[in-house]
Amino acid sequence: MGNWDSYTTGQRVKLLRGTDFTQETLAEAAGVSVGTIRKIEQGGSVSLPTLLRVSEALHTDVSVLVGQQAPRRAMAAADRAALRGLSAAVHDTAAGIGIDAAPPEESVHAAKLAAAWELYQLGDYTGAALAVSPLVQQAAAMVKAMLADRVCAARGVLSDSYRLAAYCANLMGARDLAYAAVGHAQTQAELASDPLRVALVASGRSWVYLRDSRLVQAQEVAEQAANAIEPRYTDSDPKRLAVYGCHIVFASVVASRRGDSDRAGDLLSHAHAVGARMGNDITTNGVSFGPVYATAQAVGINVALGQAGKALTLGKSLGDRSALQQATQNRLALDLSMAQCEARMWDTALDTLMSVCTEHPEWARHQALTVILGRRIGKANKGALRKLGGVLGADLLAG
Template sequence: MPQWSDFSTGERIKILRGAEITQGDLAEMSDLSIATVQAAEQDKRMTLPTLLQIAAALGVDTSVILGQQEPRRALRQEDRTMMRELSHAVHDIAAGIAPTVEAPTLEELTKITRQGWELYWKGHYAEAGSLAAPLLRSAAARLHEQPAGDQCEAWGVVADAYRICAYVANLMGVRDLAYASIGHAQRAAENAGDELRQALVTSGRSWVYLRDARLPEALELAEKAAVDIEPRFSKATPEQLTVYGSHVNFAAVVASRMGNKDRAADFLSQSHAAGARMGQEVRAHGTLFGPVSATTQAVGINVSLGQTGKALALIDGITNGDTVQLSEAAQHRYALDKAMAQADAKMWDASLDTLEGALRSAPHWARHQALPQVIVSKVGRASTTRLRRVSKLIGAGPALSGFPTATAKNAL
């Protein structure tokens, strides 16, 4: 299968343009003539100004068009437009450029922040990113208007807005923006004086490290975030247990990626203890945790460790009534982990059935996931018809058809 650099410049423009944008659309978006766009796509002639205008219209760096850098996986035109606006908001606010928007009340901002997290945990990442940019600007405006000495709560909202920006950027593969956003979130959380928010930001940075394959640093930060807020179970509030439980769960994820079974098992034990203490799923600070979260995430952790039997045993004890308590994104992720465990157990048809269900129920979420391609690559002995059907669903998601498929490594 060809690599991105194997295509010609004109071919790369066509791929980035995709089926949803015609040559006429691109000409209008870039303020160029159709003849100029056609010439560029036919590799006949393209000046530097033309290159810059096309890159700006498509929302990519010129290095992507020239084949020096691969495009972000599964980013459509609307995704790239959203990411540019998100980047502008993050960098402008961090640079101290005063936002020209009205400052909502803190109560209004808190409500909007909850809406942002709800979109994110439903798997509507583009919508969450589109909301995060104006949220950040509005939170900065509120901070600017707060009296000196009464800014802690406003700093907390700013930290939350930056964290949503970081999560969306990290999931979209825009790593530089993820690093910048989580760094600004850390400063805002420190100014807010909120230990839980600071721990959540630390865990968020750990996730950025994980996606950037910086595993030892990711594990160190994940452990620190969990230890810093470890509560006394007898006195802990549901909010404290929610944040702590989600932290130790994530630490188990990182340990499993490193193949460290003992540390992963230790963190899982703490996660199950926190979930059992809570007795139900609780949402707090943009995260959801409880006994079902602890169990379903343990499935993926055991899959990563190659402990297929343990994963399947956990799956046998999880019912549909359990999973409906999870966020939509968590439900879909559990389905992928289940499909992977079934594939590892050579339960080919069952794996494809599970995978197909996830792909059909959440196509908007699935197109940002690399794991479906990994699962299909494992299922080599299944029904040809079923395999073809699922492969078509996966192929319909990414904007770059024909582009190299993901590996198990970058699916993490």
């Protein structure tokens, strides 16, 4: 794909509809004639209201249609629809809009939220975004309708919903929406007087900082949140240990990205100790942690520190990885591919990358690193790189 502003409006419409729409189905979705769609794609002039209807049907902004801003890489119509719905849910509920409906049963909502988290942990970020959008609105309705003695619990649920919305937005590249959602999650967690949820939100904020290349703030927030909930030596609550350990290992990840090997090593050792106290991995409130998770993260930490050999040795030591969520397993494969690349094991690196991307394309196309790594591996196997580029929606042989 060339520079987005170099295309005509008609070319942009054709690119955006891709394989998601035919001219006929786009016309039906937009409420215009097929002739109008053909006219646009052939370079003809149409009115702004028509362009607005077409952009709405394509789940994108009209500014993208006319070339003022480019669409995100590899974002299909379903992705754009999910993000628009998520944005509406987050911003409308924060403004008190659309929260007058009868709230759902708490148990029903909890089950649906758990299912949305499961989609996220599988790496289906579009599916998770679609699932959590109505749950944000329903949780806000619960807060409004709840009696005083139950309102704190409802605020905790709303905080969890906003936090998942922030995670989805962050991975789908909508950084402003991620910041907004995590801010609303923090407010609700504080109003719920729930220190553990406040810490969970802080973890989410530090992750948004990391994706936004604000590494100093990411590490500060992660360590401060961990210190705020540090368990006593006698505290054996697995949920508290899991949340605490997750913060510690994330702070180690950020330290490794900053090149601070001493701090990364200290934090990682502490994370391993917490994992050993737990004995096994658990998932709670949308986060996972335990001894296997700590080792999996250690692979990526060592890659970031330039210790590819150690990363590969750790990868071999993992053995059974079934305790890891699917998205974590996918990221581990990506880290191993990077380590293999650093060790100049080009064919092995390509095989590892190809395997995870073809088996989990919905996850892969939201990972910018997959494209960077694919291009770095080189052009020895052009056929494989073309196939991988098709999965990722990028030309891996460019540049």
